[in-house]
Amino acid sequence: MSDSSDKPNLSDRVAMPARTRVAVGGAREVTEAMFSSVDRAKKIRGTIIAGVLLLGLSVALIAVTAMVVWAFIAGWSRLSINLFTNVPSVVNPDNAGYRTAILGTLYIIGGVIVLIVPLGVGAAIYLEQFANPANRFNRFIDLNIQNLAGVPSIVFGILGLAFIVRGPLDLGFVAAAGSLTLALLVLPTVILASREALRAVPSSIRDGSLALGATVWQAVSRQVLPAALPGILTGVILAVSRAIGEAAPLLLVGAVTFVTFNPSFFEGGYSTLPTMIYSYASRPQESLQTLAAAGVVVMLVLLIMINSVAIYLRNRFERTW
Template identity: 55%
Template sequence: MRPGDPRTARAEVALASARGVGTEIFSSQPRADVIRAAAFSVALYAALALAVLGLAVLVLDNLIEGAPRLNPALLTNGTSSLPANAGLRSALIGTLWIIGFVIVLIVPLGVGAAVFLEEYAGSRSRVARLIELNVQNLAAVPSIIYGLLGLAFIARAPLNLGFVVLTASLTLALLVLPVVILVAREALRAVPGSVREGSLALGATKWQTIRHQVLPAAVPGIATGVILAISRAIGETAPLVPLGAATFVTFDPNGPFSRYTALPLQIFDWVKQPQAEFQTLAAAAIIVMLGLLLAMNSVAIWLRNRYERSW
């Protein structure tokens, strides 16, 4: 038997296992390789630690810095130029108004678009592919550009709404619609075809099938998408900067045509102030905002796990 012949190796393995010394042959990874593998896994753990630590430090830093102002007065005090009296009430009410209208806009529009793309257009149709590509692109347009769109077309002519709650809602709705559409499509796609066929076979029309069978089955997925979109809309600051949200609002916004401020804008305003007291306020307000977003994301995850059905 020549060396290199597969029979050689096989014979050796057979002999080795017969003698009970197999480990020598099977553990033949070169030493350098083993060391390199160990170093590599250390690097991987370091990367993971950096990412997780980054999040932890971000939260802790704000918690420690904002601790002196984390009290109920932070939520009930209105805007003030004196840091000791300043609070988030106007900003929170503004955010509630804005997000309320965002929800009213994105649920029908987003779900409608997803139903059209998934149930009516068919994945091979040219229109559907064009719209899908367009939605993917819109999802990645920088948010400040939506702000400029809002400034040019919604706050001023042709819509000419001015710098009010509804302008912010419309702009943010356009910004987060792609998220709703993409997630709602995934949810609709997960409903098996047999559900539709069963309904159609019983004589239901296409819309009756969608309305009574497909949509109810897809609700958890759609709700997850809507919540994700809303939490994005709550945290977005850049598009509101050109929309003239007056950051010094001494009244509470009280309707769609009221001037307003919003949570992230109030934080931005405080971050810009030179006094250290305002930095403390900003840190405390960030904790409030992170708490709100964390709660919403937890609900989304819980919804997904609770109602996820495997077909």
């Protein structure tokens, strides 16, 4: 902290969790730096660091842009409404579409959202607002969730095959099994993001609510949760984006690469866009590879459509403190 300021630090006046204190401290430091004269060496160092960070960002952006541009160029000849309405065809790939796969993906992702939002947010609220962090059991759960977020997706596929498709749940190779498997896969992401969002809500909000006589649940549900909603929705967006692109675990729990009838949630074969794209991209026929590229565009459209709902909600609830 700079000594030049005459006002006392906010973090000294208000009780706040360590994380917030760091954030507040950082904000103060940056603002002060803008208005005070800094020596040359510090300035150069700052520029270098900013440059490195910008380079990192541009690498990521270039990769994404390259992929999208490639998909549009390679799949351009097939981009039409047929792609959305026609059923798959290997015999006549120039007229093939992704209808069954799009429906399959929507079923699966719909199921994932229905499962992960209540489960993920519920778990995050419990761990963040009710659970005692000093409790060994809670710390064990905490550690497990963080580790689960790093488990390769194929492992969840094997889990889904053993416990959801067969075993205790015995659902068979149906879309519901795919939904459950992917929900398990992305649940840690939602829990971690939701916890972070809940933690970022200034504790003064919660404390104030409690001081006015609200119960803990009232304080959480009416004050903390709405305030954390934008962050939670960001977590859901990330989770859904990951789930929609998964092919490997779905291949294990029964997603097929060729189905010409519309899927249903609890019976019959289903397909998803990533499994179809994965399959077509490695075929020898050029027309199928073009179809795969066009499929990437279809998937992007679908992803943007699903996420735009969440983005709209997030912007609606976003406010500054």
